[in-house]
Amino acid sequence: MPVSTRPHPTGCKSRQPFPERTYVMPCSNYNTCFDYYCNPGCVRVSGDTRRFCIKTSRGEYWSGYDLICEGSCCSEPPLLTGTISQCKYPYTEGAVATYSCPYWHTQVSGSTTKTCSKGVWTGEDLVCKLKDEPKPVCPTPPSPAANTTMKACTATSNFTNGDFCRYECSPGYVRLSGSNYGICSNGVSWTGPDLVCVRGCPRPQTDHSVMTYCEGPSKVGARCAFCCRPLYLEAYVKGSRLVITCSNNGTWTGKPLVCKRAPAKLEFATMKDEETLRPARSNSCQLGPAPARFDSSSGPHVPAPSWNQCGPELDRAGKSWTVRTGAGVQRG
The missing domain is CATH 2.10.70.10 (Complement Module, domain 1)
Known part of the structure; x- marks a missing residue:
């Protein structure tokens, strides 16, 4: 051994x-x-x-x-150079792995399948080669739609299968729906883009201490709410607000909330009793009955949590607070 x-x-x-x-x-x-x-x-x-x-x-x-x-089990199916393989785990007796040639390649010899038999994959190796004729070429990429711009493409000419171009919203506009990419499909036509952009505001910028919840894309009239994460308190910064709205000129009606680390004694008490220290105003991260909101850390259309992020334990000024402990309520 x-x-x-x-x-x-x-x-x-x-x-x-x-x-x-x-x-x-x-x-x-x-x-x-x-x-x-x-x-x-x-x-x-x-x-x-x-x-x-x-x-x-x-x-x-x-x-x-x-x-x-x-x-009777097998190891992973062998990887054959110049082929595409598919097989589902587990690799038990009788399992079949399928092989195919990549785009614009043709089969020369071998088999398109291998079978797990007595712990060994049986079947002749598939051999592929590039076709002699040139690859078909897509026409010129689609022109940008209204309020969008083309940023970059994977080629400058002779677009073949898999080449793509990226489109983005023009300055002062935000994505409402659709894809940012136009893709050359089989060297014949373009798939997408179907990007739709509307007047809006840039995403609010916050640090790790702040939780952000917004009403879908940041179009005009959309609101974003903020509250402090556990073990952080609201800090007074001129112009900062709990809820801001995207105005017609593409700017927000205020600055995002700023949070600071909680005092050490509160942090110790909270960690010790495995309680969550939460900022004031139980509805500061709630924007009403909207079915979906935008979480800046994970992407669009994240369902709003059913639990209440912000509890009433702290006042906005941070001058007095309450920490729940196993022995009852302690005030600082």
Whole structure:
């Protein structure tokens, strides 16, 4: 039975073992520990199911021995150069992997399928080659629609299958719907873009201490609400507001909320009792019954949370506050 890698100056990451007929899952957040399992249809014969990265003065290596599995399962299907493969896990007896030639290539020899039989993929390797005739070319990319501009393309001429151009909203406008990309499809025609832009405001800029919820795209009349994340308090900054509205001239009616770190004693009490310190005004992050809102951290059309982000524990000035603890209510 072979032992795992010897100490190596490049470290464990570049020499992680991947035994055949197995799959691996990390057992730590730092890629220093992995659990190994036999593919369905196979059983463990020998070797270790958990291996650690061992660090020494001579380098790093993986502890234990390679997991050896036997049975009717197969390893991952082989990757064939110049082909496209498809197969669904698990690779049990009778599983079929399909292969095809890329765009504008033709099959020369071999089979388009391989079958898992007694732990081995059977079937002749597919061989493809580029067609002799030149690839078809798409016409000139579509002109930008109203209130949009073309930013860049993957080619300057002779657009072939898969080439694309990116379109963006003109300054002072925001995306209402549609795609930002026009794509050359099969060298015949363009798919998209169907980008629609309307007059609006740029996304409000906040830091990690502020939660932002907006009513869809930032078009004229749209509102954005702000509240402080747990363990942060509202800070007084001239012009900052809890709710701002996009005006007709493409600017917001105020500045986003600014939050500061809570005092140490509040943070300690909150962490100790696993409670959430929340800023004042329970509705400061709620904008009414709109069905969908925009979360600046994760993209458009995120359903509004059903829980209340902002509790009544703190007043806006931050001069007095309440922290809920297991023993009752403590005031500072």
